Amino acid sequence: MSQVVQAPTEVRRARYAVAAVFTVHGAVTGSFATRVPWIQDHAGVSAGQLGFALAFTALGASCAMPLAGRITHRHGSRTALRGLLALWTLSLVLPALAPNLLTLCLAMFTYGATSGTADVAMNALGVEVERQLGRSIMSGLHGMWSAGALIGSAGGTLAAHLGADARVHHALAAGVLTVLGLLACHWVLDLRPTEDEEPPPRFALPPRSALLIGAVGFCAVFAEGASLDWSAVYLRDQLETSAGLAAACTTGFMFTMAAARIAGDAVVNRFGAVRTVRAGGLLATLGGLSIVLAGNPAVAMAGFGLLGLGIAVVVPLCFAAAGHSGPNPSQAIAGVATITYTSGLVAPSLIGGVAQATSLMVSFAVVTVLAFGLVVFAGVLRTGGRRSAEVSPRAAAVPDPRP
Numbered sequence: 001m002s003q004v005v006q007a008p009t010e011v012r013r014a015r016y017a018v019a020a021v022f023t024v025h026g027a028v029t030g031s032f033a034t035r036v037p038w039i040q041d042h043a044g045v046s047a048g049q050l051g052f053a054l055a056f057t058a059l060g061a062s063c064a065m066p067l068a069g070r071i072t073h074r075h076g077s078r079t080a081l082r083g084l085l086a087l088w089t090l091s092l093v094l095p096a097l098a099p100n101l102l103t104l105c106l107a108m109f110t111y112g113a114t115s116g117t118a119d120v121a122m123n124a125l126g127v128e129v130e131r132q133l134g135r136s137i138m139s140g141l142h143g144m145w146s147a148g149a150l151i152g153s154a155g156g157t158l159a160a161h162l163g164a165d166a167r168v169h170h171a172l173a174a175g176v177l178t179v180l181g182l183l184a185c186h187w188v189l190d191l192r193p194t195e196d197e198e199p200p201p202r203f204a205l206p207p208r209s210a211l212l213i214g215a216v217g218f219c220a221v222f223a224e225g226a227s228l229d230w231s232a233v234y235l236r237d238q239l240e241t242s243a244g245l246a247a248a249c250t251t252g253f254m255f256t257m258a259a260a261r262i263a264g265d266a267v268v269n270r271f272g273a274v275r276t277v278r279a280g281g282l283l284a285t286l287g288g289l290s291i292v293l294a295g296n297p298a299v300a301m302a303g304f305g306l307l308g309l310g311i312a313v314v315v316p317l318c319f320a321a322a323g324h325s326g327p328n329p330s331q332a333i334a335g336v337a338t339i340t341y342t343s344g345l346v347a348p349s350l351i352g353g354v355a356q357a358t359s360l361m362v363s364f365a366v367v368t369v370l371a372f373g374l375v376v377f378a379g380v381l382r383t384g385g386r387r388s389a390e391v392s393p394r395a396a397a398v399p400d401p402r403p
Contacts, residue, residue, distance in 0.1 A: 011132050011133060014129050014187060018125050019141055019144045020144075020180070021081065021185065021188065022122060023144045023147060024181040024184065025085065025088065025122060026147065026149035026150075027148040027155075027173075027177055028152065028173075028177060029115075029152065030148065030149035030151060030153035031092060031153075031156050031173045032095065032152075032156075034152075034155075034159075034160055035096065038096070039096055039104070043103075052105070053108050055345060056106075056108040056112060057109070057112035057115070060111065060112030060113035060114075060116065061115055061119070061337070062338050062341060064116050065117060065337050065341075066334050068080075068124075069334065071117065071121075072121055072191075076190055076192045077124070077125055077189060078185060078186075079190075081118070081121045081125060081185050082181075084117045085121075085181040086181060087114040087118070088118040089177040089178040089181050090178055091115075091174075092111075092177070093167070093171050093174050094107035095107045095170075096167045096170045116337065116341065119337055123319045123337070124333055125189055126138055126141045127319065127320055127322075127329055127333070128191060128323075128329070130320060131323075136264075138265075138317065140262055140264065140265045142313075142319075143259075143262030144262070146254070146257055146261055146262075147258055150254065155169075156169070209325040210331075210335035210336050213318050213322050213336050214339030216314065216381065217315050217319075217339060217340040218343040219314075219343075219371065219373040220311040220315055220318075220340075221340045221344050221347070222343045222344075222346075222367065222370050223284060224315075224344070225343065225345075226347045226348065226367050227250075227307055227367075229347075229348040230351050230352075230360065230363070231246075232250045234291070235300055238294075238300075238361060239294065239296065241297045248301075249297075249300070249301050252301065252304070253304045256304075256309055257309075257311075260309050260312035260313065261312045261313060261316065264312060268313065273320070273321065274379055276313060277374055277381060278374070278375050278378045280309070280374060281310060281372060281373070281374030281375035281376075282310070282375055283307075283309055284306065284310025284374060285371045286303075287302075287309070288307055288364060288365075288371050289368055290306065291303035291304060291368075292364050292365050307371065310371065319333055319336060322335065322336040350366075351363045351366075351367070
């Protein structure tokens with residue numbers, strides 16, 4: 001894609017626009033997650049069948065994400081993101097309409113496919129804005145995604161509390177989010193291929209650099225998925241806490257992740273991606289050890305907080321490094337996204353399997369080992385750091401739009 005440096009005002013405006021896109025994308029996820037029990041009852045599926053259907057989300061994303069680069073090359077980044085984001089927001093209505101297992105699987109496949117392609121397109125644009133600004137912004141963008149997920153979750157919680165039909169709730173949410181997404185896309189960068197640029201292949205294996213970067217993302221997303229799905233169970237079963245305190249641990253973990261991502265760019269700009277991830281890996285390892293060795297709920301909750309703080313910025317930095325690692329950012333980002341989606345899929349079930357065979361304490365010992373992997377392998381992000389530093393004087397002169 002063409003990487004012409006835009007005017008400073010356009011870059012500032014594009015930064016806020018792509019942040020709004022991340023927020024909208026996250027709000028869809030939050031809106032869906034809170035109504036899963038309603039969707040399960042409506043489709044008449046068991047817990048095992050629901051888990052099977054939800055796996056189609058990652059399958060759909062993995063199949064569709066390699067197409068994002070081709071779509072962006074053909075239509076330009078702004079038009080492509082506008083269409084892909086609208087498909088994602090509108091797909092929110094599909095799961096609630098499914099009356100049985102088969103239709104729910106098809107709905108989740110479509111839901112995952114639209115999520116994955118929009119995810120790749122918006123991350124590729126975020127990387128380009130970061131390149132033109134000459135400073136890290138990807139952590140903050142992913143922080144806005146987390147904020148959007150919390151907003152969507154709050155709306156879904158209210159709808160569930162009021163006993164609202166999820167078909168109505170999701171239709172209204174999809175309509176509002178589609179309009180907001182289309183408005184935000186109006187101001188994102190409009191990158192187009194040069195005349196002599198070859199279109200990317202429809203399907204291609206990600207480059208080796210993306211696989212290495214994806215391995216770092218795998219460690220972080222595994223720890224995130226394990227903590228989100230099992231932190232409450234850990235406090236309830238291992239430490240015999242109340243259901244309310246156990247739930248508060250999960251909520252606290254989510255807030256820690258969101259806050260750390262929003263504040264993370266300042267740390268990355270000062271210390272660089274590699275040192276930030278290594279320091280985060282040490283915090284996450286300390287958090288994991290606190291969880292495993294905790295003798296009371298307070299220590300375990302502090303451990304989950306440290307774990308969330310340590311891994312928060314890793315995935316945004318992996319996307320940034322992938323986007324800066326080669327001539328085809330969308331292809332590299334799709335490769336990293338596929339690996340991280342897979343990690344998020346396997347983490348909860350693998351943690352449950354290890355816990356069934358041994359104990360939850362052993363499961364989180366595995367999480368701790370993977371967290372330490374961030375310290376060991378953070379150096380693979382150095383490629384992205386070098387590329388991102390190679391900005392033109394004009395881009396480096398753009399003033400920081402942050403207040």
